[in-house]
Amino acid sequence: MHSSSPRQTSPAATVTPSALGLIGNTPLLALDRIHPGPGRLLAKAEFMQPGGSVKDRAARAILLAAREDGRLAPGAPVVEMTSGNMGAGLAVACAALGHPLVVTMSSGNSPQRARMLEALGAEVVLVPQVDGAAGQVTGADVTAAAEAARRLAAERGGFYVDQFHAPEGVRAHAETTGPEIWAQAAGRVDAWLAAVGTGATFLGVAAALRAHNPRVICAAVEPEGCQPLAGLAVTNPRHLIQGTGYGSVPPHWSEGLMDLSLAVTDQEVEGWRRALATREGLHVGYSAAANVAAAAALLRSGRLPADATAVTVLCDTGLKY
Numbered sequence: 604m605h606s607s608s609p610r611q612t613s614p615a616a617t618v619t620p621s622a623l624g625l626i627g628n629t630p631l632l633a634l635d636r637i638h639p640g641p642g643r644l645l646a647k648a649e650f651m652q653p654g655g656s657v658k659d660r661a662a663r664a665i666l667l668a669a670r671e672d673g674r675l676a677p678g679a680p681v682v683e684m685t686s687g688n689m690g691a692g693l694a695v696a697c698a699a700l701g702h703p704l705v706v707t708m709s710s711g712n713s714p715q716r717a718r719m720l721e722a723l724g725a726e727v728v729l730v731p732q733v734d735g736a737a738g739q740v741t742g743a744d745v746t747a748a749a750e751a752a753r754r755l756a757a758e759r760g761g762f763y764v765d766q767f768h769a770p771e772g773v774r775a776h777a778e779t780t781g782p783e784i785w786a787q788a789a790g791r792v793d794a795w796l797a798a799v800g801t802g803a804t805f806l807g808v809a810a811a812l813r814a815h816n817p818r819v820i821c822a823a824v825e826p827e828g829c830q831p832l833a834g835l836a837v838t839n840p841r842h843l844i845q846g847t848g849y850g851s852v853p854p855h856w857s858e859g860l861m862d863l864s865l866a867v868t869d870q871e872v873e874g875w876r877r878a879l880a881t882r883e884g885l886h887v888g889y890s891a892a893a894n895v896a897a898a899a900a901l902l903r904s905g906r907l908p909a910d911a912t913a914v915t916v917l918c919d920t921g922l923k924y
């Protein structure tokens with residue numbers, strides 16, 4: 604008798620039909636080196652998706668829904684305002700589905716983002732900043748970029764994605780990210796934390812986890828001085844946490860899903876970002892570091908049981924900052 608052949612011992616034959624199939628099902632990672640306790644800090648490795656961020660999920664969901672109900676015709680252009688990540692997710696989905704993509708972006712976002720989008724075939728239109736600075740994009744900057752996108756969509760007869768108002772973003776996280784976390788953590792989730800851009804990640808996951816356990820503590824992460832979700836006046840709209848903390852409550856916000864808001868400073872974010880890279884081998888972006896900073900602070904605060912599990916999200920790769 605021959606021992607089992609390589610063919611018999613190789614994994615089951617599976618072919619992923621397109622890059623759309625690389626979106627979702629990210630690992631849930633233990634950050635035991637930078638947070639040895641109390642409790643356990645777990646993070647969803649969203650930077651591993653083909654566009655490099657958590658936004659791939661919303662991008663795929665919005666485009667597939669629009670194609671399904673006829674708002675997006677085959678081959679028609681797609682237009683969106685982005686801080687970079689939604690654009691990358693859309694660029695991946697547009698390439699796989701056969702749509703040209705035009706994105707508007709505040710010039711305050713890092714130039715690496717524009718280069719990545721162009722490499723993925725997108726046309727990038729940079730919009731001058733209103734009151735922000737390089738690397739610090741404010742709500743007014745984002746509004747200006749969104750207005751430019753709306754104008755371009757009308758001019759080109761394109762589908763305007765409008766991520767802040769599209770219901771499919773929240774739904775994508777309620778149907779994929781949340782259930783993945785619950786299953787990967789084997790139902791042991793005491794707290795969920797995330798920084799908020801459109802709010803799709805925070806809200807969708809919070810809703811899914813609460814459906815399993817209404818006692819899961821859900822905490823929004825906000826930049827110090829820019830905490831509208833905490834009900835505070837915005838005293839400093841400039842901060843490092845690109846893609847989040849725009850100084851206003853996003854349209855889909857649901858107050859009932861937030862138990863508390865935790866503030867983080869730029870200095871804390873820088874420190875945790877460095878620690879994630881050098882002690883965990885995870886070179887991630889600023890919102891990921893903000894989430895980890897807030898989760899570690901919550902676990903240390905005494906508000907949770909000593910053996911609690913806090914789950915957050917590593918939103919994007921650090922390679923494009």
Ligand SMILES: Cc1ncc(COP(=O)(O)O)c(C=O)c1O
Pocket residue numbers: 656657658686688689798799800801802803804805845846847888890891918919
């Ligand atoms: C780096 C980064 N982190 C976090 C977020 C927030 O995600 P959401 O829009 O789901 O709130 C974004 C959104 O663009 C982002 O670019």
